[in-house]
Amino acid sequence: MSNEATLNDHTTDTNHSEHSDVHHQQQSFVSKYIFSQDHKTIGKQFLITGIVWAIIGGLFSVLFRLQLGFPEQTFPILETFLGRWAKGGVIQPEFYYALVTIHGTVLVFFVLTAGLSGTFANLLIPLQIGARDMASPFLNMLSYWFFFLASVIMLSSLFVHTGPASGGWTIYPPLSALGQSGDGLKIGMDLWLISMAMFIVSSLLGGLNYIATILNMRTKGMSMTRLPLPMWAILFTSILGVLSFPVLLSGAILLLFDRNLGTSFYLSDIVIAGEILPNEGGSAILFQHLFWFLGHPEVYIILLPAMGMVSEILSVNSKKPIFGYMAMIGSMFAICSLGFLVWAHHMFVTGLNPFLGSVFVLLTLLIAVPSAIKVFNWLTTLWRGSIRFTPAMIFAIGFVSLFISGGLTGLFLGNSTIDIYLHDTKFVVAHFHIVMGVASMFGMFAGIYHWFPKMFGRYLNNTLGYIHFWGTIICAYLIFWPMHYEGLAGVPRRYLDLRGWHSFNQFEDLNKLISIVTIIVFAIQLMFVFNFFYSIFKGRKVRVQNPWGSNTLEWTTPINPGHGNWPGEIPEVHRWPYDYGKGGRSFIPQTEPFGADESKDH
Amino acid sequence: MVIVSAQQKQKIRPQIFILWVAIASIIMMFAGLTSAYIVKSNQAGWQNLAMPQLFLISTIAIIGSSVTLQLAVSSFKKKAVAKFQQLLGITVLLGILFVVLQCFGFKQLWESGIQLKGVAGAGQFLYVIFGLHGLHVIGGIVALFVMLLKAFFGKSKIATNTPIEVMATYWHFVDFLWVYILLFFIWIQ
Numbered sequence: 203m204s205n206e207a208t209l210n211d212h213t214t215d216t217n218h219s220e221h222s223d224v225h226h227q228q229q230s231f232v233s234k235y236i237f238s239q240d241h242k243t244i245g246k247q248f249l250i251t252g253i254v255w256a257i258i259g260g261l262f263s264v265l266f267r268l269q270l271g272f273p274e275q276t277f278p279i280l281e282t283f284l285g286r287w288a289k290g291g292v293i294q295p296e297f298y299y300a301l302v303t304i305h306g307t308v309l310v311f312f313v314l315t316a317g318l319s320g321t322f323a324n325l326l327i328p329l330q331i332g333a334r335d336m337a338s339p340f341l342n343m344l345s346y347w348f349f350f351l352a353s354v355i356m357l358s359s360l361f362v363h364t365g366p367a368s369g370g371w372t373i374y375p376p377l378s379a380l381g382q383s384g385d386g387l388k389i390g391m392d393l394w395l396i397s398m399a400m401f402i403v404s405s406l407l408g409g410l411n412y413i414a415t416i417l418n419m420r421t422k423g424m425s426m427t428r429l430p431l432p433m434w435a436i437l438f439t440s441i442l443g444v445l446s447f448p449v450l451l452s453g454a455i456l457l458l459f460d461r462n463l464g465t466s467f468y469l470s471d472i473v474i475a476g477e478i479l480p481n482e483g484g485s486a487i488l489f490q491h492l493f494w495f496l497g498h499p500e501v502y503i504i505l506l507p508a509m510g511m512v513s514e515i516l517s518v519n520s521k522k523p524i525f526g527y528m529a530m531i532g533s534m535f536a537i538c539s540l541g542f543l544v545w546a547h548h549m550f551v552t553g554l555n556p557f558l559g560s561v562f563v564l565l566t567l568l569i570a571v572p573s574a575i576k577v578f579n580w581l582t583t584l585w586r587g588s589i590r591f592t593p594a595m596i597f598a599i600g601f602v603s604l605f606i607s608g609g610l611t612g613l614f615l616g617n618s619t620i621d622i623y624l625h626d627t628k629f630v631v632a633h634f635h636i637v638m639g640v641a642s643m644f645g646m647f648a649g650i651y652h653w654f655p656k657m658f659g660r661y662l663n664n665t666l667g668y669i670h671f672w673g674t675i676i677c678a679y680l681i682f683w684p685m686h687y688e689g690l691a692g693v694p695r696r697y698l699d700l701r702g703w704h705s706f707n708q709f710e711d712l713n714k715l716i717s718i719v720t721i722i723v724f725a726i727q728l729m730f731v732f733n734f735f736y737s738i739f740k741g742r743k744v745r746v747q748n749p750w751g752s753n754t755l756e757w758t759t760p761i762n763p764g765h766g767n768w769p770g771e772i773p774e775v776h777r778w779p780y781d782y783g784k785g786g787r788s789f790i791p792q793t794e795p796f797g798a799d800e801s802k803d804h
Numbered sequence: 805m806v807i808v809s810a811q812q813k814q815k816i817r818p819q820i821f822i823l824w825v826a827i828a829s830i831i832m833m834f835a836g837l838t839s840a841y842i843v844k845s846n847q848a849g850w851q852n853l854a855m856p857q858l859f860l861i862s863t864i865a866i867i868g869s870s871v872t873l874q875l876a877v878s879s880f881k882k883k884a885v886a887k888f889q890q891l892l893g894i895t896v897l898l899g900i901l902f903v904v905l906q907c908f909g910f911k912q913l914w915e916s917g918i919q920l921k922g923v924a925g926a927g928q929f930l931y932v933i934f935g936l937h938g939l940h941v942i943g944g945i946v947a948l949f950v951m952l953l954k955a956f957f958g959k960s961k962i963a964t965n966t967p968i969e970v971m972a973t974y975w976h977f978v979d980f981l982w983v984y985i986l987l988f989f990i991w992i993q
Contacts, residue, residue: 337818406829414822444825448833455932456840464921465928467840470849483849483924488840495836 237347239339240765244346245325246657249650251353252317253731259308264724266301266698269293271717273699287365298698299368300386304360306371307394309639311401312356314504316349318646319443320405322507323412323436325653329756330430332421332773334766337414341407348404352397359393367394370696372497375468375489379460382474392461395454402447402454409440409447416440421755423775427531428792430754430779431524434531435510438538439503446499446542453492460484487552494545501638502541506534508645509576509605512598514779515652516580518752519595520587521788523780526579533572533579540569550618551625559618566616573609577602588783592750593667594652600675601644607679608637611686626696629689632682640678647671650734655749659762660741666733670726677723681716688712751789753779758793823970827977830940834933834981838988841929845992851925852993855986856912859934862905863986866941869898870979873948877972881965889955895975896952899945906938926993933985940978947971 238244268277269292276291287297324342328335336342359366368386369378373394381388416429416437456467460481468489469481517524524530546554546562554562580602589595611633614620624630647670654662688709693700700706700713748757755775759767773793781790785800844850876891910931918927951971 337822341822406826410822410825410829413825414818418816418818418821444829445832448829449836452833452836452840455936456837459920459928459932465932466922466924467844467928470924480922481924482922483844483847483851485844485847488843491843492836492840 237343239335239343241324241328241336241339241342242657242763242765244342245321245323247346248316248320248324248349249657251350252313252321253734255308255312255317255353256727257731259305259313260724260727262301262305262308264721265293266298266305267717267720269298269698270700271714273701293698295698296365296368296385299370299384299696300366300390302696303368303370303373303386303394304356304366307367307398308356310371310500310504311398312349312353314639314642314646315405315443315500316401318504318642318649319436319439319507320346320349320408321646322432322511322649322653323408323440325657326432326756327412327415327436328419329656329759329763329767330433330754331416331419332424332755332775333415333419334768334772336411337419338411342411345404345407345411348400348407352400352404355393355397355400359390359397362389362393364388364390366390372490372493373457374493375457375460375486376472379457379468380472380474380479381461382477392458395458395461398454399451402451405443405447409444412436412440413444421772421775424792427528428775428778430510431513431527431530432507432510434534435506435513438534439506442499442503442506442538442541446496446503449492450496453489453496456492457489487549490549490552491545494548495542497548498545499541501634502537504638504642505645506537508601508642508649509534511649511652512580512601512645513583514754515594515598515648516583516602517780517782518652518750518789519590519592519598520584521590521751521782522583522587523782523784524579525582525585526575527778527780529575530579533575536572537569540565540572544569547616547618547621550621556618563616563618567613569616570609570613573605577606577609592651593662593664593671594648596668596671597644597648597651600671601641601648603675604636604641604644604678608633608635608641612637624689626694627689628685628693628695631695632685632689635685636678636682640674640682644674647674647730652750653756654734654737654741655744655761656756656759658738658741659744660737661744661749662737662741663733666729670730670733673726674723677719677726680719681723684712684716748791753781753789753791755792758791817966819966819970820973823973827974830977830981833936834985837929837933837936838985841926841933841988842992844924844929845926847924849923851918851923851927853913853918853926853930854916855990856909856916858905858909858912859986862902862909863982865898865902865905866979866982869895869902870976872898873972873975877965877968880968885955889952892948892952892955896945896948899941899948899975903938903941903945906934910934926989930989933989937978937982937985940981944971944975944978948975 234240235243238247265280268280277288278291280288280293281291284293284297287294287300293301324336327333356366364385366386367373367378367390368384369391373391377383378387378391381391416433420429456465459465460467460469464481466481466484468486469479469484470486472479472481513524513530544562544566546558547566550559550562584599611629615624615630615633651662651667654660688706691706691709693706693709700709744761747759747761750757755773758773760769775792776795777790777792779792782788784790785797872891873895876888876895879887879891913927913930918925918930920928920931948971951967
């Protein structure tokens with residue numbers, strides 16, 4: 203297999219006008235848009251599938267917020283659409299639990315893992331390191347199609363007679379191991395597990411490729427310390443994924459055995475509906491260890507790519523070098539390694555040995571150090587920059603804001619003593635939604651607004667972008683800020699009706715407010731989705747090669763790059779990616795050699 | 805098809821590197837399972853088991869297949885085509901023999917009363933861990949078989965060593981993995 207031959211395939215197409223993608227080689231529709239091996243197309247496939255899932259997951263949150271905000275009211279329209287799940291216009295308990303379970307699963311795995319790192323790893327890795335494609339484009343294609351298969355299975359579980367999985371997104375046994383314990387734990391739970399197994403295969407195939415590509419296929423001159431920060435972030439993300447997802451797979455396989463073959467990995471001494479089960483010697487806590495060994499790194503799998511992209515976008519739009527490039531890499535490395543050693547902080551109240559707990563407290567609180575380093579570096583990058591407030595930039599700044607306010611509450615929860623009180627309250631819900639959910643969504647939005655011109659050769663509408671940002675950040679804080687107070691007052695999560703507690707009646711109006719704001723913010727996201735799809739076809743066309751004045755290699759490709767990315771030779775890299783505002787020039791691309799009178803240091 | 809940047813000097817071929825990362829990933833999966841085993845073996849109600857002798861025989865089969873595959877690699881590098889085809893064929897047969905022996909081992913164990921239902925114990929883990937290892941071996945056999953077909957009927961001569969080296973690395977890994985889990989089950993009771 204000659205490298206030159208494949209190279210020449212792509213150099214024939216030198217006329218990269220705006221329509222070059224139309225007559226780029228003679229590919230059939232299927233090999234160009236469906237079973238494509240082009241990393242850019244695969245990235246778009248991940249993004250669009252992720253958007254579809256985000257709409258479903260978001261809609262589910264609107265439905266269960268209706269129940270939480272207006273538990274005494276009936277909504278006949280719900281019965282029209284959902285039938286017996288909303289008998290008499292009231293969301294049924296089984297359906298409520300299915301909604302929260304699928305909302306969590308879909309948002310954590312399908313949107314913020316596949317939709318976020320799947321999209322931007324695929325799109326950016328070859329473009330930013332200077333490669334024609336991934337190390338193995340075929341595995342890359344398989345990665346998407348396994349994700350698609352997982353999506354189809356998960357989607358089909360919504361339509362089975364007994365309903366989708368409803369044991370919570372953490373699927374703790376014994377509840378999830380026993381089909382007898384509820385309708386949503388019958389076939390729906392099996393489909394959930396099979397879907398997740400497919401999803402794990404997908405993210406492993408993707409992760410292998412991302413690591414191999416970043417480490418082995420950089421262009422000439424692109425040393426590791428000249429890599430843009432999104433590349434470092436994706437590298438650490440992939441390492442986390444490759445080492446922690448298999449453990450979840452182990453846990454899920456054992457759970458499938460317990461469910462269907464009568465083993466006792468997680469089950470012991472159970473009486474259900476008057477029947478004594480023969481299972482003995484199992485340990486439900488074992489599952490929690492296996493689950494959270496993935497579950498905690500998963501938080502950083504979600505967050506790190508957002509951090510990397512935010513670093514890049516802040517630097518480009520402040521026209522200043524990123525502050526503390528090496529410190530950024532070091533802190534990501536610290537977050538990545540510590541991320542493996544903190545899983546038991548999700549399990550402080552499981553009867554964990556308090557001494558062991560204190561070790562996990564220490565390691566957990568240590569993560570505050572690299573996190574703080576990153577925050578200070580972002581703020582000092584902004585400091586005295588000539589900031590250009592593009593939609594991508596304000597989303598990146600919004601990310602920093604959310605990461606700070608969500609991160610601070612992590613210090614409360616990381617303490618085992620305080621966690622005993624706050625465990626499973628709305629405080630936890632507020633904490634992880636702000637720091638991981640909304641913050642990463644903001645990172646993702648920032649990435650979409652910033653790289654949309656590279657993906658589709660058109661811009662997203664700016665006005666809608668600003669409305670999207672302000673609407674979303676105000677609503678996000680309106681929803682999750684008050685939840686901290688509810689949690690401190692002891693309001694538990696996962697409960698569908700709190701009217702039984704007189705002490706929680708004081709939150710009645712607050713819950714109504716949160717629910718109304720949820721509906722508003724969902725509508726704002728639909729507006730973004732409209733902007734996204736409208737702009738693909740009708741958006742303002744990109745006329746210049748490098749619209750943001752950015753140094754990185756993706757902006758040296760044609761406006762609509764074909765498969766192979768660069769029509770001629772792959773450019774050589776001569777400098778790090780953050781030479782902004784150096785020597786009176788607003789930006790100096792990585793491809794530009796050092797001038798004779800230019801200082802070598804950054 | 806792999807598109808490689810022509811300018812770059814490569815220390816390690818990406819395909820082999822991908823395999824090493826994949827191996828790390830598979831190790832994590834089995835590490836998860838074996839550590840679960842250790843945690844549970846300390847709990848009350850744990851049932852031990854006597855390892856059937858068949859599993860020792862299958863060990864010989866898989867180690868033998870590793871040896872023949874390594875010989876196949878060196879004859880491939882010496883361009884001794886006939887010998888390469890022969891050794892590759894023997895490797896496939898030994899691989900299949902291993903899987904068959906495993907099945908008989910499972911059968912023997914099952915008939916001796918160690919089954920999946922009921923009380924927790926080493927047996928339940930054995931079926932899962934050996935079974936998952938078996939799946940990895942079967943995946944390897946499929947790849948070996950495809951390689952064998954190409955060696956006999958392939959139109960173009962295979963030019964690079966990469967595919968056979970990737971194959972051999974994976975096969976030695978599942979061999980090593982088998983020895984690890986077998987010793988694990990014998991020692992940790």
